[in-house]
Amino acid sequence: MASELANYWSLESSRLFLNHGSFGACPDFVIAEQRKWQDLMEQEPVRFFEELMPELLLKSRQALGAFLSCSADDLALVSNATSGVNTILRSLQFEQGDEILVPNHAYQACRNTIDFVAERWSANVVEVAIPFPIDGPETVVELMKSACTPRTKLVMIDTVTSPTGLRMPFEELTEFFEGRGVEVLLDAAHGIGMIPLNLGDLGASYVTSNCHKWLCAPKGSAFLYVRKDKQSKIQPLTISHGHTFPLGGTTRFRHEFDWTGTQDISGWCALPAVIEGMAKLVEGGWETIMEHNHDLAIQGRNILCERLGIQPPCPDEMIACISTIQLPGELVTPELMHEPDPLHQILSETYNIQVPVWSWPSPAGRYLRISAQLYNSIEQYEQLADALVNELK
Ligand SMILES: Cc1ncc(COP(=O)(O)O)c(C=O)c1O
Numbered sequence: 001m002a003s004e005l006a007n008y009w010s011l012e013s014s015r016l017f018l019n020h021g022s023f024g025a026c027p028d029f030v031i032a033e034q035r036k037w038q039d040l041m042e043q044e045p046v047r048f049f050e051e052l053m054p055e056l057l058l059k060s061r062q063a064l065g066a067f068l069s070c071s072a073d074d075l076a077l078v079s080n081a082t083s084g085v086n087t088i089l090r091s092l093q094f095e096q097g098d099e100i101l102v103p104n105h106a107y108q109a110c111r112n113t114i115d116f117v118a119e120r121w122s123a124n125v126v127e128v129a130i131p132f133p134i135d136g137p138e139t140v141v142e143l144m145k146s147a148c149t150p151r152t153k154l155v156m157i158d159t160v161t162s163p164t165g166l167r168m169p170f171e172e173l174t175e176f177f178e179g180r181g182v183e184v185l186l187d188a189a190h191g192i193g194m195i196p197l198n199l200g201d202l203g204a205s206y207v208t209s210n211c212h213k214w215l216c217a218p219k220g221s222a223f224l225y226v227r228k229d230k231q232s233k234i235q236p237l238t239i240s241h242g243h244t245f246p247l248g249g250t251t252r253f254r255h256e257f258d259w260t261g262t263q264d265i266s267g268w269c270a271l272p273a274v275i276e277g278m279a280k281l282v283e284g285g286w287e288t289i290m291e292h293n294h295d296l297a298i299q300g301r302n303i304l305c306e307r308l309g310i311q312p313p314c315p316d317e318m319i320a321c322i323s324t325i326q327l328p329g330e331l332v333t334p335e336l337m338h339e340p341d342p343l344h345q346i347l348s349e350t351y352n353i354q355v356p357v358w359s360w361p362s363p364a365g366r367y368l369r370i371s372a373q374l375y376n377s378i379e380q381y382e383q384l385a386d387a388l389v390n391e392l393k
Contacts, residue, residue, distance in 0.1 A: 006375035008281060016380050018300075018355040020371035021162075021190065021322045024213040027281070033273045034218045037266035049262070056269045057258060063272035064211075064223055067286075068192065070199035076224045076236070076257035077268045081189035083237060084208025084224040085110045085156070088185050091234045094121035098153040101182075103128045103144070103168075104362070105161035110187055114156060123153070130166075132362070133313035133326075137169035144173055154183045159197075159209075160190035163360055165324040165369050166314060167195065174204045183230070190214065192223075193278070194321050195290060205230050211267075214293075214321065214373075217274045218267035226253065236260050281374060289374060293321035296372035300381035301325060304370070307385035308392070324369040327357070329392050341366060343391060351387040 002013070008027040011017050017025065026034075037056075041048045057077060065072035078084050090113075094100070100114055104127050118125045128147045130140055144155070155177050157170050174184045183205040191197055191207075193214030199207055207225040211217035226234050231253035235243075242255030279285035282292065298316050301323035305312050308328055327343075341357040343366065348354060360367045368388075370381065 001377055001379050002375050003377040005281060009375050011375060014352060016351070016353040016355075016383060018353065018370050018376065018380060018384060020373040020376075021165075021213065021369065022356065023219065024210070024216055025373070025375070026212075026216055026218060027278070029277050030216055030218060030270060030274050033270040033277070034266045037269040038264070041264070041266065053265065054258070057265070060268050060271040061223075063275050064192075067275055068197050068199045068225070069201065070225060071228075073251070073254065074199075074225055074228060074231070076226070076253070077265075078208065078222050078224045078236075079220045080212070080222045081107075081187060081208045081210045082109050082113075084222055085185065085187055086113050087224055087237050088206045088208070088226075088234060089113050089117045090237065092117070092154065092183075093233075094118070094123040094153060096122040097151055098123040099126045099149060099151040100124070101126050101128060101144070101147055101152055101155040103130045103140070103157070103161075105130055105132070105164050105166060106156060106158060107162045107187060107189065110156065124151075126152070129362070132164050132166070132324075132360070133311070134166065134318065136315055137167075137172075137318060140166075141169050141172055141176075145176055148177065148180065148182065152177075152180075152182050154185060156185045156187055158190070159186060159188040159195060160320045160322065162189070163324065163358065163367065163369070164313075165319065165322040167318050167320045171202065174202055178203050178205065190320065190322065193286070193289070194293070196287075199225050203227075206234075211271060211274070215271075215274060216278055216373075218270055220264075221267035221271060224257075290321070292374065293372045294319065296376060296378070297321050297323045297370065299378060300370050300372055300376075300384075303378070303381045304368075304385050304388065307389055321373070322369055322371050324367050326360075326363070327366045327368055327388070327392060329366065343368075346391060347384075347387055351383075353384055353387060355384060 061072040061075045128143050159170050160167050177184050186204045186207040188209035191209035205227050211221040212219045236257050238260040240260050245255045282288045298319050344357040357368045
């Protein structure tokens with residue numbers, strides 16, 4: 001049984017959906033809100049884009065700015081975190097021998113971008129090996145700090161890692177690296193709506209986050225924050241009219257990012273209503289949502305660990321709303337992340353459970369990641385535990 005709040009979503013009722021982390025899932029009111037903007041767009045497209053759009057996008061950036069405690073002027077709307085990371089890395093210039101630091105838990109698509117850019121500039125990628133299981137955030141801080149050299153130019157840090165579900169000590173790391181003149185690119189794909197973010201105080205040069213994951217906004221809605229002093233060197237991936245448009249009292253950053261060609265912007269237009277509407281689903285609003293999902297992820301993780309007779313791989317403080325465990329038994333798939341594990345298929349087809357299972361190199365093994373969102377319930381993790389005990393015996 002899903003939780004009572006599942007009534008706000010149209011997820012298949014017979015399916016146990018434990019993977020909010022990959023693509024999010026929208027409540028019905030969010031879909032309706034997006035459709036409203038799509039209808040308006042199609043009723044009079046020219047009026048929509050030429051007259052209404054600037055004000056609509058301003059309202060969306062303002063709603064995000066209020067939620068993130070930063071200036072709306074420092075935010076650009078982008079389609080996803082991969083584009084946000086690409087926008088930064090492909091705008092920056094490096095010198096031969098410069099170092100780009102990245103933990104080994106980084107999301108592979110973003111790591112690919114680092115490798116691509118480093119090769120282009122003959123820069124070096126320095127991968128920091130973070131252990132998993134891990135005893136606490138201090139270990140991450142120590143390892144990351146000790147990898148910093150005079151050649152370190154940029155560090156990419158996740159707010160919460162994708163394969164291992166670790167809440168990184170990104171606040172402390174940001175302070176350390178930015179304090180040494182090293183630019184921090186925060187991959188907060190699992191960020192907004194999952195953990196409190198105060199970008200005004202954080203001090204990172206660059207932050208990108210998906211609204212379509214934990215904010216439950218429509219797919220293709222994300223933002224990129226660029227600190228004011230860095231904005232002149234960052235261009236969108238698509239150069240458009242804003243590159244030469246007369247400034248007229250605004251900034252080149254604003255002009256360039258506010259128009260990158262015709263596209264469906266209904267997901268971005270929905271953002272103010274999503275932020276407000278989600279907060280109304282539970283008493284206490286967003287603070288309660290984040291706490292609830294955090295507690296549920298820990299309880300779900302503990303149920304699995306107990307039933308499988310394994311130790312939790314990290315302390316509770318390193319959990320946000322997703323949690324990864326290493327499954328007992330032999331590794332079945334020899335290849336890394338890209339290969340689907342047969343257990344994923346079995347859980348999906350035999351037990352009607354959607355939960356990711358993948359392999360991870362250190363220590364080599366089979367890993368499973370649960371998510372916790374308002375529509376999930378404790379019984380669902382118990383059901384998953386039953387299925388795992390049955391399949392792994
Ligand atoms: C840490 C991290 N970065 C980036 C991404 C990419 O997100 P998107 O596909 O929306 O660009 C993900 C997706 O799961 C992620 O977990």
